[in-house]
Amino acid sequence: MNFISDPVAFIADLLAKLLFRIGLSQIQVTVVSEFIGAFLLGVFGFSLVIFTIWLERKLYGRIQDRIGPNRVGPWGIFQTFPDMIKIFTKEYITPVGADKIVYNLAPILSVSAVLLTWAVIPFAPTIVGTDLNVGVIYLMAVGSIGALGIILAGWSSNNKYSLIGAFRAVAQVVSYEVPMILALLIPVLLGQSMGVNSLVYAQKVWFIFLAPVAAFIFFTSCMAETGRAPFDLLEAESEIVAGYQTEYSGLKFGMFYVGEFLHAFTISALVATLFLGGWRGPWAQQVPILGVAWFFMKTFLVYFVVVLIRISMPRLRIDQMLNFNWKFLTPLALVMLIVTAFVEKGFLLISPDLGLTDSALPWVRAGVHLFSNLVVVLITIQILKSHRIKAVRVVAKPRPVAVAPEPPASVIS
């Protein structure tokens, strides 16, 4: 272990030795270093948001044929700092009749729920907050706390629009958790573990090749969990002002804002970890710091797709969104789970007889899974085609398009 290849573990080791020298017991050293680690992870998450807010606004601008933030610093990269200072100076307004404790608790819950996710994400083989053996379920548990924050924010504001936003949040966030969990079970099945880091170790071939459908379902339902376009019905400004965050001002609004951006980045990190191989890449095992680079390259790639979808898609209607979830994603996820389980078991039974070499085995397995996924996709497309809207129901007689009245004779002549 040296400083160049694995700085984080090196510094942690150094710090532990130093604390030990001072005279702390082993348990105290562990507690202190874990607190420092958690603090640094939180600070890192928030600093990352400062960057991603700028990145997203810049991309937003470019795609809409604008320049985007361009005044503060080179390419406007420090634009977020003046925005932050501005939001710090704003007044806190608490609406009359608001439930004060709940009202103030809600933004904290919704940010901390997102930040808690980072505890189990492995940045590199050795750089991981805590390698829980139930990491995947932990992700679900933490996600549900975020939903709680949104609901409480909507209810405690004593505002009808906020309450409608909260109702939509329950309908959306809670129901999209179903396909999300089902899709998450597929990597668990393939990797035969629920620890996030061991799932990364299991991805000799990235899971996106083994389970593209699961990756799609997971990505889509994660997008819905973040509550951003095209799933931003929680705060649809043309319908319900700003939804659950209508009554929040100043830093409390800022927390929701930061939470949303952090959440968008977090789902990118999750997709990269669970389906794109996380820190896996050339020489990542020997030089852990390279793993961090691979991880962030993949994460930013996914994040770019997230931003692209947010910018280019129109908002769905609430019934379309729920139909999409319950009538398409959930059945597809269930079918995919069953198919994957059978294919995996069948492959495990047959594979000893095939006489494959150790290096070829994962690739053959990936091929078999990819084929089964393709079959399911083709069947799904056929079923969808048979249900497509064949003709628009005519509810009234066609009326002529507005025709300009005949000009008076004097004009013609």
Added chain:
Amino acid sequence: MTAQQIIFLVVAAVTLIAGISVVTSRNLIHSALWLILTLAGVAVFYVLLNAGFFAVIQVVVYIGAIAILFIFAVMLTRRVMQDTGPQSNSYWWLGALIALLLFAGIALIFTNWQGFKALPPVMLDQSGKLVQLGLSLVSPDKYLLPFELASVLLVAGMIGAIYVAGEKKQ
């Protein structure tokens, strides 16, 4: 007193206070929030017992699903959210008696139980424990029958919910 005991006592106190507040709070949403705190306290107990899986499942199922549904149901009843009437009726002594009897029964069982003095069995490694749990849930000579019965019960509940909520075809 070890650190673990201090944590246990603090969490136990918080859980009990939250549990009492569930029934004494006049605001239904506050009751639901206290309930969430109680359930979170139970999750911490699971962590203290070295059962991380149950802790996480507790949070997913009870806080993530059940408590949120409670809050959702309560939010739909805005008018009666503030309960102003008396908090107990004339049969309060009966409830107290039953609760006391139940407590006495549980206490009696626990005083005769040898498990307090016995040393905890040697733990397998965490993932091994999970595998064992999963296998014993589906092996016929262990808990297959209760497991399947619970599943049937849940399916029955689901069908009932769909029947109640679904449109009646004339």
